[in-house]
Amino acid sequence: MPAIVIGMAFFSAGMVFASETRELNIWTWGIYCPDFATTSFEAKYGIKVNCTFYHGNEELWAKLHAGHEGVDIIQPSNHMIHRFAKAGLLEPIDTHKIPNYAGLSEGFKKADYNIVNNRQYSVPYTFGIMGLAYRTDIIKEPPTSWGALWDERYKGHVGFSRNPVDAGFATAKYLGMDIAKLDTDIDAKLKTIKAKMRLLNPLLLKRFESLEEMKNLLATGDIWITSADDGMIHKMQLDGQPVEFVVPSEGCAAWIDQFAILADAPHKEAAYLWINHLLSPEMASRMIQKIGYMVVNKDASEALPADLAEIMTYTDAETRRLVPYPTLDPKTSEKMVKAYQDVRGE
Amino acid sequence: MPDGMMDSSKTPASDRRGPGPAGSGGMVWLVVFPAAFLLVVFFLIPMFVALRYSVLSTMPFFDPDPSYTFANYIRVLTEPIYLRSFMRTAGYAVTASIISLVISYPVAYYLARRARRGALILLVMLIPFWTSIILRVFSWKIILGSSGIINFLLKTAGLIDLPVQLLYNRTGIIFGLVYTYTPFMILPLYATLGKVPRELLEASEDLGRNKIQTLWRVTLPLTRSGTMSAVILVLLACFGDVLSAQMLGGANTLMISSVIFETFMGGANWNVGSALSVIVFGTLLLLAAVLTWLGREVEHA
Numbered sequence: 001m002p003a004i005v006i007g008m009a010f011f012s013a014g015m016v017f018a019s020e021t022r023e024l025n026i027w028t029w030g031i032y033c034p035d036f037a038t039t040s041f042e043a044k045y046g047i048k049v050n051c052t053f054y055h056g057n058e059e060l061w062a063k064l065h066a067g068h069e070g071v072d073i074i075q076p077s078n079h080m081i082h083r084f085a086k087a088g089l090l091e092p093i094d095t096h097k098i099p100n101y102a103g104l105s106e107g108f109k110k111a112d113y114n115i116v117n118n119r120q121y122s123v124p125y126t127f128g129i130m131g132l133a134y135r136t137d138i139i140k141e142p143p144t145s146w147g148a149l150w151d152e153r154y155k156g157h158v159g160f161s162r163n164p165v166d167a168g169f170a171t172a173k174y175l176g177m178d179i180a181k182l183d184t185d186i187d188a189k190l191k192t193i194k195a196k197m198r199l200l201n202p203l204l205l206k207r208f209e210s211l212e213e214m215k216n217l218l219a220t221g222d223i224w225i226t227s228a229d230d231g232m233i234h235k236m237q238l239d240g241q242p243v244e245f246v247v248p249s250e251g252c253a254a255w256i257d258q259f260a261i262l263a264d265a266p267h268k269e270a271a272y273l274w275i276n277h278l279l280s281p282e283m284a285s286r287m288i289q290k291i292g293y294m295v296v297n298k299d300a301s302e303a304l305p306a307d308l309a310e311i312m313t314y315t316d317a318e319t320r321r322l323v324p325y326p327t328l329d330p331k332t333s334e335k336m337v338k339a340y341q342d343v344r345g346e
Numbered sequence: 347m348p349d350g351m352m353d354s355s356k357t358p359a360s361d362r363r364g365p366g367p368a369g370s371g372g373m374v375w376l377v378v379f380p381a382a383f384l385l386v387v388f389f390l391i392p393m394f395v396a397l398r399y400s401v402l403s404t405m406p407f408f409d410p411d412p413s414y415t416f417a418n419y420i421r422v423l424t425e426p427i428y429l430r431s432f433m434r435t436a437g438y439a440v441t442a443s444i445i446s447l448v449i450s451y452p453v454a455y456y457l458a459r460r461a462r463r464g465a466l467i468l469l470v471m472l473i474p475f476w477t478s479i480i481l482r483v484f485s486w487k488i489i490l491g492s493s494g495i496i497n498f499l500l501k502t503a504g505l506i507d508l509p510v511q512l513l514y515n516r517t518g519i520i521f522g523l524v525y526t527y528t529p530f531m532i533l534p535l536y537a538t539l540g541k542v543p544r545e546l547l548e549a550s551e552d553l554g555r556n557k558i559q560t561l562w563r564v565t566l567p568l569t570r571s572g573t574m575s576a577v578i579l580v581l582l583a584c585f586g587d588v589l590s591a592q593m594l595g596g597a598n599t600l601m602i603s604s605v606i607f608e609t610f611m612g613g614a615n616w617n618v619g620s621a622l623s624v625i626v627f628g629t630l631l632l633l634a635a636v637l638t639w640l641g642r643e644v645e646h647a
Binding site: 056058059062065156160164201204205206207209220221222334337338341342344345346 | 431492514
């Protein structure tokens with residue numbers, strides 16, 4: 001018991017001390033906190049960076065509600081900003097405090113997803129495309145459609161996302177639905193989506209829990225074709241693996257990960273410094289090479305090394321088939337989770 | 347919640363030697379307090395929180411004044427997915443427990459009765475537990491994989507042409523569950539087998555029973571209660587397992603622990619998730635009680 005009391009005293013002393021020191025607390029995806037970024041930031045500003053990782057946007061939403069004392073920056077994807085801002089969790093962004101904001105590609109700067117009541121609540125950072133990937137040494141005719149996942153010839157070697165929303169968007173696009181309008185008539189649409197997803201059950205080897213797992217399954221040849229994020233495939237290609245990424249003919253969803261500052265963040269000024277630091281052309285370019293996803297910085301994306309530029313550049317036709325992750329009613333997301341459980345639990 | 351379910355398994359496995367030596371009440375409290383404190387803080391309080399959430403229409407942080415309802419329970423009991431996942435999990439858990447018991451009983455018997463350094467061998471068996479469980483479950487991916495050791499041996503022996511699918515299906519999950527929880531089966535069995543008085547075994551053999559008859563008529567009945575405790579421990583732990591399900595399971599092996607996890611973390615519905623946890627917890631508590639009753643030591647057997 002005395003040990004517990006002493007432990008608690010230390011803990012609370014630590015908390016008080018923490019808020020007075022120069023530090024920054026970030027909740028983010030595992031890939032956005034590499035050593036080169038934190039060490040250069042600490043050297044430049046003398047502010048210590050603490051990163052805590054989450055694995056999904058909905059997990060972040062749940063975590064924020066369970067308590068977010070001391071957290072400054074979060075990095076949700078674009079479609080979550082409205083929900084977070086309306087719940088009063090976010091601080092409006094003052095872009096004047098981010099000099100490097102000027103260097104971002106125009107198309108990403110302001111969009112429906114980050115404006116609520118005429119105020120901007122997030123800064124775009126990276127974007128990723130959720131299409132198809134396949135093993136070029138095993139599958140000889142390059143797939144062009146989502147339908148390739150449903151191809152009987154690949155039975156037992158097909159992968160698919162375990163994430164209900166990702167899986168739902170992929171199936172909806174294959175069925176020709178407009179994923180931006182999923183809120184209307186969602187029950188009827190989910191019935192159709194579920195019927196299609198069920199046909200996939202006997203063909204699948206695994207619904208991957210994470211992109212790392214997908215990468216491993218592709219690398220070992222256990223899966224030949226799968227739904228995939230482009231960044232992970234780009235990294236595999238750079239490693240010389242025989243894989244290829246495809247933007248399906250029916251189109252697919254693309255997420256845009258953001259920087260957002262929490263309304264009750266204790267270190268707001270440090271938060272702006274971090275965002276500006278990561279958006280500098282130098283940091284952006286190193287980040288692209290590290291993670292395989294594109295950072296929305298113009299200079300960095302135009303100055304890519306040749307090998308990266310070749311695999312990371314999309315044609316105009318491909319770009320036109322991309323649909324930004326839509327902002328959906330939380331009820332719709334909940335129904336998608338339940339629908340996918342129904343399919344998986346058959 | 348899965349952690350909570352594992353904790354529950356400890357309750358029925360209580361020792362039944364009756365009240366301890368009559369000492370000073372203060373000393374007993376001092377010894378009991380840390381465990382009781384941990385149980386209350388990390389188990390009882392969260393359970394009551396879940397109980398409250400399960401009868402609310404929405405979470406308090408969405409609406410500060412939510413109404414009370416049974417809709418969450420009705421949904422869990424009427425939607426087929428929940429019962430189906432529970433029954434699938436029960437199938438895996440029972441299979442894994444039986445396999446584990448068949449493996450563990452002879453091992454524990456050998457360690458407790460035959461081996462000269464039983465305790466030392468037991469210690470050596472526990473050494474892998476110094477490694478992270480995630481790492482150990484992950485290593486099964488390498489062993490069972492299509493180019494793993496088992497498939498390599500089978501292929502080299504000429505028994506198969508194409509690799510056997512041992513991963514990402516029912517087989518993979520059961521391998522994982524048996525591997526993870528067998529030590530929890532062996533330890534209580536070792537303890538209970540060690541308590542069987544040697545004189546009874548000698549008496550049985552003196553009276554002309556052979557070894558198998560002695561095992562059947564003396565050892566098994568005397569270790570019934572301890573065996574049941576071990577089975578309950580492993581069975582309930584299997585229900586709460588997430589790692590084997592996620593790492594070794596396949597596309598169509600959804601287990602109830604994953605359903606509960608997603609219903610919370612997938613942003614779906616904390617109230618339904620709470621109702622589901624309460625129902626699963628209640629069912630498992632009931633199951634543990636029935637099994638404990640079945641395993642009770644019968645007087646004048």
